[in-house]
Structure formats: structure tokens, C-alpha cells
Amino acid sequence: MSFRFKVSKLWIARSLTLLVANCAILSRVSIPxxxxxxxxxxxxxxxxxxxxxxxxxxxxxxxxxxxxxxxxxxxxxxxxxxxxxxxxxxxxxxxxxxxxxxxxxxxxxxxxxxxxxxxxxxxxxxxxxxxxxxxxxxxxxxxxxxxxxxxxxxxxxxxxxxxxxxxxxxxxxxLSGSSATPPMLNMLPPGFSPKTDKYQRSDIAGQVFLKNGVVAKYPSAGSMAELFIIQVASPAACKDAFNKYKTYLSDPKTLAVGSKVAPVPGIGDQAIEVKTKFSGEIVAAVKGKYLIAIRKAKDKNAAAALVKAAVARTK
Amino acid sequence: MADEEHKISRRKVLEVAGGTAVLGGVYGLSFFKNQDFAKPTKIRSATKASLTTPDIVCVEGNPQTYGDITERAINELGGIEMFVKKGDKVVITPNMGWMRTPEQAAATHPDVLRRLVQLCQRAGASRITCIDYTLDDWKMAFEICGANGAVKGTMASLISPDSANMHKDVDIPSAVPKVTTDGKAYDARHHFNQIEQKIPRDIIEADCFIVNPVVKDHEAAVITIAMKKLMGCIWNRKDYHRYGLHDCIAELNMFIKPTLIVTDATRALQTRGPKGPGEVTTPHKVLAGIDPVALDSYCCQFLTVKGVTPDAVNHLVLANSLGRGQIDTSQLNIKEIAGPVGS
Missing domain, CATH: 3.40.1000.70 (PknH-like extracellular domain)
Structure with missing residues (x-):
């Protein structure tokens, strides 16, 4: 009897170990x-x-x-x-x-x-x-x-x-899963056209180094005006992305005739504005690990105001 | 010692001989392989009728005049006889690869394709082949998109080149410059990733090659119009998506240079391209030209829902840098004919 009890205890212990191990594996691997x-x-x-x-x-x-x-x-x-x-x-x-x-x-x-x-x-x-x-x-x-x-x-x-x-x-x-709006979308300031808010994994504004961001259209700055907010791993990496974007915007192939990149004071850590050949007025700013820009804008002041509003929402 | 030296030297001799044989074999194989590379050299070069001929013609019509505005656009470039000569083997590549109806805008409109075929036939083509490598079942795709109806009663045949023996090996990097127009070194993606490619024999043997795309959004390539349309002909598409789509598209366009481009913007698929169904707008326009970069850059304006600009399409930017064409449409002579007009 005591032998059977011992085996049974061992069996229970082994079963529990197996169960815990299985749970641990299942918690990591949700795919199945x-x-x-x-x-x-x-x-x-x-x-x-x-x-x-x-x-x-x-x-x-x-x-x-x-x-x-x-x-x-x-x-x-x-x-x-x-x-x-x-x-x-x-x-x-x-x-x-x-x-x-x-x-x-x-x-x-x-x-x-x-x-x-x-x-x-x-x-x-x-x-x-x-x-x-x-x-x-x-x-x-x-x-x-x-x-x-x-x-x-x-x-x-x-x-x-x-x-x-x-x-x-x-x-x-x-199908299982949440129906809540992903929290990252809350970074967008109010005023965007309904159903134009999106999350983009890569190639934002056609640039390979601009990824992982939210984008939406803001008619207050122009009928096609589009704001994007990118979250980068660190402020240093964000500054790097900002500088790359600035270099691209400064290229004579990008600039509109007679335009040049100019600083915009009072927005984030650093901000610039420029008129481009293909994408209209652009205002871009960097704040900590966030790069924020609006492109295809017609109204430069409205564009700057939107970027400022977006900067204010970053934490 | 002498024996030892003798042995070593024999071994060396054998090693050298073996190495030479291997290298010779490799060289020989590569030599013979190079001999097999085909080039579409017969395709007549795209040329303008005169210095004053527009770079792009854009004609607006309505659903009843899509055929007429196709003809009008070509006439403004000097007429079909500028591009198709008597006895020519003509290959046209329209979009006809999906089981989507004309109103879903995943394929070239049947009226546009039909008129283009009729014009080529009238110009004296000896053979007209319409090629698109379909992803959906080709019989269903050709029927549902209207391509079957478009060529009915004409001499044209429809082909989906879906087996390797319909293609020939080509050497894309041989046509790609090693330096961009702004002086930067460029290593062709096809070369860097050793992408092997084949294109249909029909294109290799064509006298006249006409690209006849519809304006579409493309979730991976941003747009698919004339430049991307060439991917509808090639054998190995997978590697393009794996290694660098935009680079490959630009390079392919350095290798295959169509005689004429007739772009269908009667409808534009705005989202969920290339197959859709997605949001469709109806610009009611047909365009003609010979510069794929210029035409595609100009056509970005029709993709209004996403607001595509040419600078956000990397294959346009790269092709421009490689000297394939003009991305800045302000530099072009564009003739816009407001409509609706007939021929």
C-alpha cells in the first residue's frame, strides 16, 4: 500500500512537472x-x-x-x-x-x-x-x-x-482577439479625415529608414496633407533618422525650384520646413524618440501647427 | 630525396592539372552559358516622330470612347505606323492576369486592348501576341477580365507563359550601368544577389513590343503601371520580391525597352492592388508615350486615394538615376486633350 502510495506521489509529481512545463511552452508559443x-x-x-x-x-x-x-x-x-x-x-x-x-x-x-x-x-x-x-x-x-x-x-x-x-x-x-483600437493610434492629434488613420510598418513617405509609424490625412493643411509620427528605439536613433530625412529633403532632386531647407523655431528638439518638387510643403520635427512630419501640405502655417500639436502629445 | 622531390612535383603537377581542368571547366561552362543568354535586340527602338512630338499624350474620353481615345493618343505620337511596320511580329503585354471584371480595374480595359490590337493589325503586323503570366487560372482570368472578348475576331492570340520552356535565359546586369547619372557606383541587384532570369521567347523574337498597363495601386511596389508591368512577363518573380523589388524592376526596364507604351487610365485601382477588388476611380483617360519613367510618374496623379507621388516610388527614383527616363514631369512636353473626345 505504501509502495503504491509512493508511486502515486511520484506520478503526481511528474505529471505536475509536465503540466507546468507544457503551460510554459504554450504561453510562449501562441501560434498553434x-x-x-x-x-x-x-x-x-x-x-x-x-x-x-x-x-x-x-x-x-x-x-x-x-x-x-x-x-x-x-x-x-x-x-x-x-x-x-x-x-x-x-x-x-x-x-x-x-x-x-x-x-x-x-x-x-x-x-x-x-x-x-x-x-x-x-x-x-x-x-x-x-x-x-x-x-x-x-x-x-x-x-x-x-x-x-x-x-x-x-x-x-x-x-x-x-x-x-x-x-x-x-x-x-x-475568430478570437481584441477589437480595441491599437494604442499607438492615440498619438495622432485630432482633426484627421475619418478612416484615414493607419499604422505603417515600413517605407513611410517612400523612405526605407522611416518605419513603424502612424499616418493620417489632415485636410486643414491641404487636401492631400498627410501627417506621420514615427517611434524610434532611442532619441539618438531618432536624430539619425531625422538627419537622413533632412539630407533627402535637401537634395536638389527633391527641392522645389528656389526652395531650401529652413529651421522652424519652437517645435520639438529641432524642426525644419521646405517646399519640395513632388510632395508640396513639408514640416518635420524631432522630439526625443519621435520623428513627426507633415507632407503634401498646401498651408505651411497649418502644417506647422499640426506638427506642434503632435509633438505635444508625445511622452 | 630526389624521389621525394619527384613525388612532390608529381603531386604538384597533378594538382595544377586538376585545378586547371576544374577552372577550365567552370570557364567553359560559363562561356557556354553566356552563349545561351538571349537579348531582345530585334525590338524596334522607341523613337519620337519629331522634336515637337509630345513626350506624353493624355486623352480624356468616356466609357463609350475608350477605343477612340486609345487611337487618338497614338495618333498624337505620329500614328501606329511609327511603331509597327508591315510584317512585324508584335507582342503586347496588357494586364489580364486576374479573375476580375473590367469594372474592378485589375486588368486593361477590353476596349483599349481591342483598339490597340486592331491598329497593329491595320499597320500590317504578321503576328500579334498578347502576353501576361497569370496568377489565377488563365482560362478564367482571360474570360472574366474581358481579354478574350477584346481579341475576338482579330488575329491576336493570348498567352500566359507559364512554363519554363516558353522562356529564354537573359543576362539583366549586362544592360545596367555601373554608375548612376549623378556619378554614384551601382551594383545591379541581379548581379549582387545572383538572380537568374528568363523572359518569353515571343518577346526575344518580337519586332515591336508594346506595354499596355492599367493604372493600379500595388501594396508592395506602391504602383504598378508600365515599369512594373514587365514583371508580368518574366519567369522568376519570386526572387524580385525576396531581394529588392524596386531595384529589380528598374533593372528589368534597362534590359527590356518597349517600342511603345499605351497606358490605360480609364479606371484606376486605388487600393488592394494588384488584384483587388479595391476602391476604383474613373479618370477616363488613355495615355501614350515611349518613356516608362515619365509615363508612370505622370500617372501617379491618378492614384488619388493614397496620394502617391513619384518620389515615393523607389523604382521610379532609381530608374531615373540609371538614366532610363524622366521622373520630373515639369521637364516634359505633355499634351493633354480634355474630353470627352473621339478619334
Whole structure:
């Protein structure tokens, strides 16, 4: 009896150790849980709409086969995998509604990719964190997922459009994750055009060294005026990025005829303004580890005021 | 000792002989490989009819006149006979690679493509081939985007060059300058990353090569218009995305120089390019020219939703630095014909 008790204690101890170890591993590796989410988020049927075959999974290595060059852009937002399926009425024929569920690295990445493609003038719906519907598409994001649903048919009947939100709701219900706006977006000062706020991972303003920032359009400084705020690892690295940007802006190929880079006093640690050949008036400032700039502005004073307001919001 | 020396010297002889054989083999292989590189040298050079001929013609129409404004744009450059000669093998590369309808703007409008084909046929082309390496199923893509309908009843054929034996090896770096126009050393991305490339035999053998893109947003390349359109012809696209997309696009455009570019801006795909569906606007314009950098730079203005400017498109900036064309449109002779107009 005592022998059995001893074995049993040992067994319990081993089991507990194994359990703790498994928990530790699972807490670090969240992918397996999310992986199941991606594929299983696509239901086999929604009303009369049935998948023509089982969802196909694309990974980092073969996403190009599915979306061609866009794969490169997805990967910039820490793409993990994509579940793809085609729905047809009764599951037959070649008139489809296609569904792509893209799993990204984080909710910020999912929001970033979604927001970069958002249509400000579309009809917005309460599906997932945010959704909008166009004539032949419905897109939404939720948690670390970006979902694209599209009509791929020659002359779709109204039933195709009606099915878009139904399929979207069914997919969203199966996806887990937060629907809160990523906190980084709060750095943007008020006054931007609705649905133009986005998170950009790289190539902000076409510059490879400007990455990891929030961007939005501010009509008060011009119809195309765009403000960006970049968060850099340290003030020194930020100063370095600022100087690179200044060098680019000072290039004769960039400068508008007769223009030159001029200092703007009273904004952040250092600020400049310049008129460029392609991107209108630009005001740029550095404050600690934040680089803030507005480009494509028409009104220089309004642009400077916006940069000042953005600088004031940095911590 | 003498024996030992003899042995060593024999070994040395063998080593030298072996080394020579290996090097010779490598050299020989590279020599023969170089012999296999093809060049699209038959393609007629792009030329302007006269010094006063515009660099870019932009004609505005309406959905009923897309064919007419295509013809008008080409006429303003001197007419199709400037570019297509009797008996020419003509290759056109339109966008027709996706299962998207014309209104979704992922493909060249069928009316624009059809008129272009008809003009080439009228000029006496002996063969007209429309090429785009489709990602979607080519049969479905050609049907849904309207390309099948566009060439129906004409002599043109549609091809998706989706197997390696439809292509030939090419040496892209051979056409890329080692110094930029502002005097900086430049090492071709194709050379640096040893990217091997193939392009369709049809293009190698063409007398006239016409690029016929639609204006689109591209999530990775920022825009896809005339310069990026060349990627719709090549065999190895993956390495471009892996190693430096913008550099590769610019270099490819140093290697393949079209005779004529006819850009379709009747609709512009503003977001979620290149496939969409995304936001679509309708500038109702067709443009013609021979400088891909200039045309693409000018067409950035049609991508209004994201507000694309040429300086934010790195392949335009680099191609300009490599001397391929003019990014600063204020330096160009541009003829804008407001519409709607017919031919």
C-alpha cells in the first residue's frame, strides 16, 4: 500500500512537472492555438453558400502563389498564414465568393494592413473590430486577423452582395482577439479625415529608414496633407533618422525650384520646413524618440501647427 | 630525396592539372552559358516622330470612347505606323492576369486592348501576341477580365507563359550601368544577389513590343503601371520580391525597352492592388508615350486615394538615376486633350 502510495506521489509529481512545463511552452508559443483559428474560422456553409473544397492554407513560403507581389507587403506586417476558401451556391459552379483569413503577428499588424487598404467612402458595418462593404468586397479586422471577402463572378446577382455580410459574420464569430483600437493610434492629434488613420510598418513617405509609424490625412493643411509620427528605439536613433530625412529633403532632386531647407523655431528638439518638387510643403520635427512630419501640405502655417500639436502629445 | 622531390612535383603537377581542368571547366561552362543568354535586340527602338512630338499624350474620353481615345493618343505620337511596320511580329503585354471584371480595374480595359490590337493589325503586323503570366487560372482570368472578348475576331492570340520552356535565359546586369547619372557606383541587384532570369521567347523574337498597363495601386511596389508591368512577363518573380523589388524592376526596364507604351487610365485601382477588388476611380483617360519613367510618374496623379507621388516610388527614383527616363514631369512636353473626345 505504501509502495503504491509512493508511486502515486511520484506520478503526481511528474505529471505536475509536465503540466507546468507544457503551460510554459504554450504561453510562449501562441501560434498553434491561432493556427486552428485561421483554418477553422471558415465555415463549410453559410445558408445556401457552401465551400467548393476544404480551405487551403498558404504560409510564408507560398503566399506569392496566391496573391502574387502583394505577399511581400503582407510579410512586412508579420504575416503568419492565410486560409483561403471559395464559396458557391450549393458548393458548385465557377461563380464564387472568395474568403481570405490572414493571420498577422499582432492586432497592430492586422489593423495596419487593413487600414492601409480601407475605403473611407464605403459602407461601414459592425463586424469584427471594424468592417466595410463595397460593391464586390467586404473586409474586416479582428484581433490579429485581417479578413477579405470578394465576389469573383461575371455578372453577380444581388444574392452575392447579400451573402457578403452573412459570410463575414460567420467568420468573425469564429475568430478570437481584441477589437480595441491599437494604442499607438492615440498619438495622432485630432482633426484627421475619418478612416484615414493607419499604422505603417515600413517605407513611410517612400523612405526605407522611416518605419513603424502612424499616418493620417489632415485636410486643414491641404487636401492631400498627410501627417506621420514615427517611434524610434532611442532619441539618438531618432536624430539619425531625422538627419537622413533632412539630407533627402535637401537634395536638389527633391527641392522645389528656389526652395531650401529652413529651421522652424519652437517645435520639438529641432524642426525644419521646405517646399519640395513632388510632395508640396513639408514640416518635420524631432522630439526625443519621435520623428513627426507633415507632407503634401498646401498651408505651411497649418502644417506647422499640426506638427506642434503632435509633438505635444508625445511622452 | 630526389624521389621525394619527384613525388612532390608529381603531386604538384597533378594538382595544377586538376585545378586547371576544374577552372577550365567552370570557364567553359560559363562561356557556354553566356552563349545561351538571349537579348531582345530585334525590338524596334522607341523613337519620337519629331522634336515637337509630345513626350506624353493624355486623352480624356468616356466609357463609350475608350477605343477612340486609345487611337487618338497614338495618333498624337505620329500614328501606329511609327511603331509597327508591315510584317512585324508584335507582342503586347496588357494586364489580364486576374479573375476580375473590367469594372474592378485589375486588368486593361477590353476596349483599349481591342483598339490597340486592331491598329497593329491595320499597320500590317504578321503576328500579334498578347502576353501576361497569370496568377489565377488563365482560362478564367482571360474570360472574366474581358481579354478574350477584346481579341475576338482579330488575329491576336493570348498567352500566359507559364512554363519554363516558353522562356529564354537573359543576362539583366549586362544592360545596367555601373554608375548612376549623378556619378554614384551601382551594383545591379541581379548581379549582387545572383538572380537568374528568363523572359518569353515571343518577346526575344518580337519586332515591336508594346506595354499596355492599367493604372493600379500595388501594396508592395506602391504602383504598378508600365515599369512594373514587365514583371508580368518574366519567369522568376519570386526572387524580385525576396531581394529588392524596386531595384529589380528598374533593372528589368534597362534590359527590356518597349517600342511603345499605351497606358490605360480609364479606371484606376486605388487600393488592394494588384488584384483587388479595391476602391476604383474613373479618370477616363488613355495615355501614350515611349518613356516608362515619365509615363508612370505622370500617372501617379491618378492614384488619388493614397496620394502617391513619384518620389515615393523607389523604382521610379532609381530608374531615373540609371538614366532610363524622366521622373520630373515639369521637364516634359505633355499634351493633354480634355474630353470627352473621339478619334
Amino acid at each position: 492555438v491561432a493556427k486552428a483559428d485561421t483554418k477553422s474560422s471558415i465555415p463549410a456553409s453559410v445558408g445556401i453558400w457552401k465551400t467548393t473544397k476544404a480551405p487551403f492554407i498558404y504560409k510564408q513560403g507560398d503566399l506569392e502563389n496566391h496573391v502574387d507581389g502583394e505577399a511581400q507587403a503582407f510579410k512586412q506586417y508579420d504575416f503568419r498564414e492565410c486560409a483561403y476558401a471559395e464559396f458557391a451556391q450549393g458548393g458548385k459552379g465557377n461563380q464564387f465568393i472568395t474568403v481570405d483569413v490572414f493571420q498577422m503577428g499582432s492586432p497592430l499588424d492586422a489593423f495596419g494592413y487593413y487600414a492601409g487598404q480601407r475605403n473611407a467612402h464605403a459602407k461601414y458595418l459592425k463586424i469584427g473590430a471594424e468592417a466595410y462593404q463595397e460593391k464586390t468586397a467586404l473586409n474586416f479586422w479582428k484581433g490579429a486577423y485581417y479578413v477579405r471577402i470578394a465576389i469573383t463572378a461575371m455578372n453577380p446577382t444581388p444574392a452575392f452582395q447579400q451573402a457578403l455580410p452573412q459570410i463575414a459574420q460567420a467568420v468573425a464569430a469564429k
